[in-house]
Amino acid sequence: MNENAAQKIRLIMELRRQGINDTDVLSAIERVPREEFIPKTFRDRAYENIALPIANGQTISQPFVVAYMTQMLTPDPRRKVLEVGTGSGYQAAVLSHLCRRVYSLERFRSLQIEAVRLFEKLKIGNITTKLGDGYKGWKEQAPFERIIVTAAAEEIPGTLVDQLNDGGIMILPVGPEPSDQSIVRVMKDDMGNVQEDELMPVRFVPLVQGLAVET
Ligand code: SAH
Numbered sequence: 001m002n003e004n005a006a007q008k009i010r011l012i013m014e015l016r017r018q019g020i021n022d023t024d025v026l027s028a029i030e031r032v033p034r035e036e037f038i039p040k041t042f043r044d045r046a047y048e049n050i051a052l053p054i055a056n057g058q059t060i061s062q063p064f065v066v067a068y069m070t071q072m073l074t075p076d077p078r079r080k081v082l083e084v085g086t087g088s089g090y091q092a093a094v095l096s097h098l099c100r101r102v103y104s105l106e107r108f109r110s111l112q113i114e115a116v117r118l119f120e121k122l123k124i125g126n127i128t129t130k131l132g133d134g135y136k137g138w139k140e141q142a143p144f145e146r147i148i149v150t151a152a153a154e155e156i157p158g159t160l161v162d163q164l165n166d167g168g169i170m171i172l173p174v175g176p177e178p179s180d181q182s183i184v185r186v187m188k189d190d191m192g193n194v195q196e197d198e199l200m201p202v203r204f205v206p207l208v209q210g211l212a213v214e215t
Helices: 003-017 023-031 040-045 063-073 090-096 109-121 158-162
Strands: 080-084 101-106 127-131 144-149 164-174 181-188 194-202
Touching: 003 023, 003 063, 023 063, 023 090, 063 090, 063 144, 063 164, 063 181, 063 194, 080 090, 090 101, 090 109, 090 127, 101 109, 109 127, 158 164
Parallel strands: 080 101, 080 144, 101 127, 144 164
Antiparallel strands: 164 181, 181 194
């Protein structure tokens, strides 16, 4: 067994200890080669339970945070999901094994292009990406049964709540600054009433308005 495979098993065991008990989520994490989504210099650390830097000053989240947010999202093979913040594409790849289709928005064109290249390489066919501002959501594909946001807004973006189906769930980090952020679950009931629960403190890169200007 190679070093990565052994580390991956250790990571899955650690995630179980940390309370990830959804076996579908654990097996999705097991199936996605995280080393493909991070810069070469960090590849030997791909299965440590830590966040790592990716291009454009962004980060690929800690595996525990990916697993936790995915578990709280309660994905379902019949449902489509909107992700805001494609980044490396890792979270979208995990979700691709758990739901019907993933729609993922990214504001950096270079990150979006690189993620698409990886999805093709890994033969993942049910992710659609778009260069776009997540604050505006994805009008043409709305409403969504599930929404996951992987960058922190100061407040819950109202447009995303509007694009959530009745009975839908959105998981997102919210907070004014990195030292004061939590993962929040927004649930919309069948009457369209919205309930918010704070789940866990966390640190994310900020959700930034508008498309990124790249030179
Ligand atoms: N899900 C990613 C996490 C990347 S970090 C992964 O698994 O690697 C968060 C990402 O959100 C960054 O790539 C950042 O550029 C993007 N982002 C920030 N604000 C955004 C916005 N308003 N619209 C779309 N993407 C945004």
